[in-house]
Amino acid sequence: MSTPILSLQHVHKSFGPAHIIRDANLDVLPGERHAVIGPNGAGKSTLFHLCSGQFAPTEGKILLNGKNIAGLKPAEVNRRGLARSFQITNIFPGVTVFENLRLAVMRKHNLQFVFWRSAARLRLVNEEVDDLLTKIRLTERAQTLASQLSYSEQRSLEIGMTLASDPQVILLDEPMAGMSHEETDYTAGLIREITEGRTLLIVEHDMSVVFSLAHRISVLVYGEIIATGTPEEIRGNARVKEAYLGEEAA
Amino acid sequence: MKYAPLLLLVTVAVLIALPWLVSGSMLNAAVQMLISALFAMAFGLLCGQAGMLSFGHAAYFGVGAFAAVHAMNAFGGEGLLPTPLLPLVGGASGLVSGLLAGYFSTKRTGVYFAMITLALAELLHALAPHLKTVFGGEAGVSSFRMPAWGIGFGSLNDVYFLTLVWTLVSIGLLYLFSKTPLGRLALGLRENAHRLRFLGYNTHALGTLIFAISAMFAGIAGALQSMNIEAANYVVLESHISTAVVLNSFIGGVRVFLGPAIGGAVMTFFGHVSSDLTRVWLLYQGIIFVLVMMFLPRGIVGELVERIRNPSGEGLARTISTLLARLASLAIAAFGAVFLIEFLQRVLSPEYRAGVTEGNWPDIALFSYDWAPLSVLPWAFGLGLFGFGIALVIMVNRRVAARKEAQA
Numbered sequence: 001m002s003t004p005i006l007s008l009q010h011v012h013k014s015f016g017p018a019h020i021i022r023d024a025n026l027d028v029l030p031g032e033r034h035a036v037i038g039p040n041g042a043g044k045s046t047l048f049h050l051c052s053g054q055f056a057p058t059e060g061k062i063l064l065n066g067k068n069i070a071g072l073k074p075a076e077v078n079r080r081g082l083a084r085s086f087q088i089t090n091i092f093p094g095v096t097v098f099e100n101l102r103l104a105v106m107r108k109h110n111l112q113f114v115f116w117r118s119a120a121r122l123r124l125v126n127e128e129v130d131d132l133l134t135k136i137r138l139t140e141r142a143q144t145l146a147s148q149l150s151y152s153e154q155r156s157l158e159i160g161m162t163l164a165s166d167p168q169v170i171l172l173d174e175p176m177a178g179m180s181h182e183e184t185d186y187t188a189g190l191i192r193e194i195t196e197g198r199t200l201l202i203v204e205h206d207m208s209v210v211f212s213l214a215h216r217i218s219v220l221v222y223g224e225i226i227a228t229g230t231p232e233e234i235r236g237n238a239r240v241k242e243a244y245l246g247e248e249a250a
Numbered sequence: 251m252k253y254a255p256l257l258l259l260v261t262v263a264v265l266i267a268l269p270w271l272v273s274g275s276m277l278n279a280a281v282q283m284l285i286s287a288l289f290a291m292a293f294g295l296l297c298g299q300a301g302m303l304s305f306g307h308a309a310y311f312g313v314g315a316f317a318a319v320h321a322m323n324a325f326g327g328e329g330l331l332p333t334p335l336l337p338l339v340g341g342a343s344g345l346v347s348g349l350l351a352g353y354f355s356t357k358r359t360g361v362y363f364a365m366i367t368l369a370l371a372e373l374l375h376a377l378a379p380h381l382k383t384v385f386g387g388e389a390g391v392s393s394f395r396m397p398a399w400g401i402g403f404g405s406l407n408d409v410y411f412l413t414l415v416w417t418l419v420s421i422g423l424l425y426l427f428s429k430t431p432l433g434r435l436a437l438g439l440r441e442n443a444h445r446l447r448f449l450g451y452n453t454h455a456l457g458t459l460i461f462a463i464s465a466m467f468a469g470i471a472g473a474l475q476s477m478n479i480e481a482a483n484y485v486v487l488e489s490h491i492s493t494a495v496v497l498n499s500f501i502g503g504v505r506v507f508l509g510p511a512i513g514g515a516v517m518t519f520f521g522h523v524s525s526d527l528t529r530v531w532l533l534y535q536g537i538i539f540v541l542v543m544m545f546l547p548r549g550i551v552g553e554l555v556e557r558i559r560n561p562s563g564e565g566l567a568r569t570i571s572t573l574l575a576r577l578a579s580l581a582i583a584a585f586g587a588v589f590l591i592e593f594l595q596r597v598l599s600p601e602y603r604a605g606v607t608e609g610n611w612p613d614i615a616l617f618s619y620d621w622a623p624l625s626v627l628p629w630a631f632g633l634g635l636f637g638f639g640i641a642l643v644i645m646v647n648r649r650v651a652a653r654k655e656a657q658a
Binding site for chain 2: 073111
């Protein structure tokens with residue numbers, strides 16, 4: 001077994017008296033598509049917030065490439081190669097699709113406090129934006145305001161922005177939430193394409209997506225990872241059935 | 251927007267020819283208009299592009315004004331800082347104070363940000379009268395523009411051109427800034443600072459820097475102001491200066507690039523003209539602001555740009571005739587309203603009340619007629635015109651709506 005690229009070790013998170021994450025242990029291997037499933041309120045989003053720097057864990061270690069990132073700020077976590085999307089669409093609504101992606105790409109090229117160069121003439125940046133537009137299939141919509149995109153287009157844009165920093169690890173928080181069947185298939189294909197050569201950690205409620213997309217699945221119940229394994233192993237796991245999948249998967 | 255460069259060229263040409271086109275008093279007003287245009291543009295960078303509503307921009311305007319006056323006195327317009335370069339001092343002092351104030355205020359956003367900027371500006375305003383060596387107390391600090399580079403700087407023309415060059419160069423720099431990576435990030439800050447953080451940006455540092463650059467241009471505007479009047483007094487730190495720049499920018503349109511400049515220039519011109527004509531010009535200014543915010547929330551320029559980008563589909567001739575019909579109806583309503591306000595103001599003024607004896611109310615002269623205040627005539631005249639104008643506006647609007655429905 002290769003060394004995990006992202007590893008949660010005995011992670012706890014409490015909000016006052018509420019103990020949301022209780023001793024979570026999770027290893028994500030390089031190059032795999034790893035899904036986290038669990039009933040509502042299990043702490044899936046909290047787990048993502050901990051990994052991406054939104055919250056600091058109360059206890060425990062989060063290792064990214066062997067280095068502890070627990071408690072780092074979101075911007076620092078991003079700089080170390082972990083990028084995330086959000087459950088609620090989180091884009092720059094009042095500017096164009098192109099601008100959304102350019103803002104995302106510029107950081108990778110260390111363009112933050114630069115006021116002596118024209119953004120339109122940043123050849124590398126603009127090429128990468130065009131590449132991303134092709135990848136997320138929004139080239140035609142480049143000059144549209146992000147707020148005027150359809151819902152699934154906005155989700156695609158969100159994924160594109162997550163991809164912009166060329167991260168090793170991508171966290172997608174319910175990318176298919178609120179989508180029709182067609183949109184879900186479309187987005188699943190997109191995710192398969194863009195995560196080629198990267199590591200994906202995904203939270204998703206649509207079980208057909210999870211079982212067809214993920215190499216391995218972890219089940220989170222009441223803040224605890226109760227099982228990790230291949231889709232077949234998870235289907236056959238008695239504890240999982242009892243806690244979550246129930247009759248539906250049996 | 252094909253004609254934008256041409257329009258710009260014509261505007262600049264007119265501005266250059268202005269001293270030979272208008273009277274001295276108008277040219278003086280033009281200097282004020284340029285200064286408030288630049289000040290509004292500095293504010294527009296912070297509020298329109300980066301989405302941070304500052305209620306204390308008078309502080310940086312004032313700091314620039316005082317820095318320039320002190321530099322004028324210290325260098326006598328020679329040596330390292332000849333007169334034409336004095337606005338640099340205003341800009342530098344604005345930048346430094348902006349870095350300091352921006353560091354604290356951009357730690358918060360929205361209402362809290364606005365409150366911090368307001369508090370910092372009020373702090374400076376309260377402190378200023380006590381720091382006599384810096385702010386000169388009640389009398390302020392005065393100075394003289396000295397000749398430099400073979401220019402006298404004594405005449406109004408010289409001052410006008412100095413202000414014009416600095417304003418145009420500054421607005422040009424602000425335009426270029428909006429095209430740089432940092433300028434684009436200002437938009438990101440406005441649209442979604444949370445997302446910027448997760449993209450790896452340091453939003454606090456970005457906010458501080460953009461705040462400081464805005465304060466720098468406000469400082470240049472302040473310096474031009476004190477060079478124009480050859481003095482600075484702590485009244486430039488008063489909150490109404492901060493409020494005026496907010497109102498002017500929103501009237502022009504804070505989200506479009508030249509919106510704040512046009513708003514600043516137009517409202518300063520309006521103030522210049524109307525303050526000679528009426529005592530209640532501030533009331534009119536307030537009414538204009540409320541009306542613009544209610545009916546043209548994008549501001550005058552913002553609405554114009556929107557109309558050009560998304561034409562109504564009725565053709566140019568129809569659009570213009572509708573516009574003219576609306577303007578004419580509004581002019582009638584405005585005349586009625588102005589008549590009522592002016593008449594009421596005269597009736598209520600202490601001078602007039604002193605002249606009223608034992609139920610004898612003398613006639614009031616307004617628009618070259620004498621009106622009896624107790625008669626129904628003047629009131630009916632004003633109200634009637636106002637109502638007639640509004641009725642016309644409603645009629646025009648109904649026709650436009652009917653045409654749209656017929657098309658659909």
